[in-house]
Amino acid sequence: MTSATRPYGTRERRRSIGSQGESRGGGEERTGPAASEGQEATAILERARAAVDPELRAAVDSLPRRMRRVARYHFGWEHADGTPAAENAGKAIRPALVLAAATALGGPAARAAAVRAAAAVELVHNFTLLHDDVMDRDTTRRHRATAWTVFGDADAILAGDALQARALGMLAEDPHPAAAAAAARLAACVVELCEGQGTDTALEKRAPAEVTLDEVLVMAEAKTGALIGCACAVGALYAGAAPEDVDALDAFGREAGLAFQLIDDVIGIWGDPGHTGKPAGADLAARKKSLPVAAALASGTPAAGELAELYARPHVPEDPDDLDRTALAVERAGGRAWAQDQAADRMSRAMDELARAIPDPESAGGLLSLAEFVTRRST
């Protein structure tokens, strides 16, 4: 905790963060303040998607044919055979955060000016997804075959390269006075994202006992927190915010992003495959050192030893109990509770940072809704 002030009633909300796993099927999320916040966030996401989509599609459609096809497939706008599709293009949380930050600090004019930058942030996110899937040999993304499995490694790598170039290129073409600072920030963020992905790859190759919880946290901040922080900072830049407020927005996004990753990892173990696109237990089957697992392994409990033993040998798909035993070991070693507490703690820090830049909770509303939504999401 970095501050004694707790604006926006954070403490009261704390126990609800990441509780979607328990409430699944119970319908609790449909009632009370959380439900209305979820509805507000959904509306914000939809409005952001509608604002950013034309810019995003124009950027992708400006690519030469070969890379355009890969990118349009990746975004879910086309099937593998090139026919039109309307598949899940992702939640577009990052562009929504750009626009929400611009609105919070600069009102509707700043929001309108930041649409191109919001699209650039989403292009960067998708460039990293294209490349990460190649490196990780992941075959499914958003319920669909990943681009490299359809078009081959070379075309997936090239489409990713081109999306990064378009993202930074469209900021270079943007006459807005904040565009250069936004481009510099986004480029620095790409370097951090690459470092996060590299560390992730390296950590996955090491034995579980040789990976510390701190290393996994640092990796997650670089891989996930950095771009969510950058999105908020870019929005602040387009609002003409003071440097310290831009940095506070970055810190807000980083903390909220880490909370998001913690909950994503919880969902990756216990979550709902119908909603997340990631089958429950997939991370455990791949013996991934996700945050709850790293915490469990570091707990010094008897269950930690059991988990280390399970992780020492590959997952046996024929043994239906293997994943249940592994998930139970993570839970008994405290990995799940730690992740939920840590997510709540990160959200609390995020709120502190947000309150620093935007003391008025009303103005911060959109950012608050999005941050709380992504840490309690079930879609």
Added chain:
Amino acid sequence: MTSATRPYGTRERRRSIGSQGESRGGGEERTGPAASEGQEATAILERARAAVDPELRAAVDSLPRRMRRVARYHFGWEHADGTPAAENAGKAIRPALVLAAATALGGPAARAAAVRAAAAVELVHNFTLLHDDVMDRDTTRRHRATAWTVFGDADAILAGDALQARALGMLAEDPHPAAAAAAARLAACVVELCEGQGTDTALEKRAPAEVTLDEVLVMAEAKTGALIGCACAVGALYAGAAPEDVDALDAFGREAGLAFQLIDDVIGIWGDPGHTGKPAGADLAARKKSLPVAAALASGTPAAGELAELYARPHVPEDPDDLDRTALAVERAGGRAWAQDQAADRMSRAMDELARAIPDPESAGGLLSLAEFVTRRST
């Protein structure tokens, strides 16, 4: 030919373009005007390398440890074990062209202002080399093992991604009034480079008879001409040149770049492995559809049929005559003569474009020397 004017004595020089293959060992290049031009170009390259190196190293050293190590290895500054090295970092023709164009159009002040942009162009070039080597599974570059063979695909891809981000990021941080236009141009060039690489990969998968000479020319312009053109255009932008002069410099670089590629392909078949770092015949052994081969295949001569037959089956390393027979077929089908004529023609067009932007040959001197050097190079 696009113009009747022939400034700078192009016609007289025409036959010497690409003639390095014949003169090898004869020492002709050490005498006469060509030799002094070569010395001038070498001096220009050395001066450019000295000016750009600190900026380049600072950019690479700003990367996090993992990617810094890959990039430092790739540039020849470190061995694979991380100990310092002073290996061949490439000729740095592109940054030299940035500086030469800035000097030609804006004098020493423009040259000094363009150093960062010159480094950015070189970073982009090296990002594409890192990625191309992964995609093409090439194992040797500049006489050394390629980065992916040493560090793995993931780290080589990530280092490339980070170099692109640093390149465009350092232009975003550059307060020079031309920086945004330069960044936009460089980003658009990256997209074209990716398209060129994608087309190359696709062409290599097709049967020789299904590849037209025009396709190979278009691919070579995108893959090689585009960045050399962009380098010249970026230099012109930093000199505050008028848009039509920036475009003329781009066209100059594209034409000279294609001439460079034609000669590079000639060297790839008949050239000197000690000098180029590419063993003679390597392109033929890989059955690569380089420009002379594409021209030979399209010639309709009996030798074209023979070449098509040789290319239809893989190279036999045990048969010492296989490469000689293949090279002879390309030559008898006119592939070598076509490439040399085409290179001379491209250089002639390059000179026209250059004369359009810079009518005074004295001012154009550096650009001329570099362009003629790269099309007659033996190093």
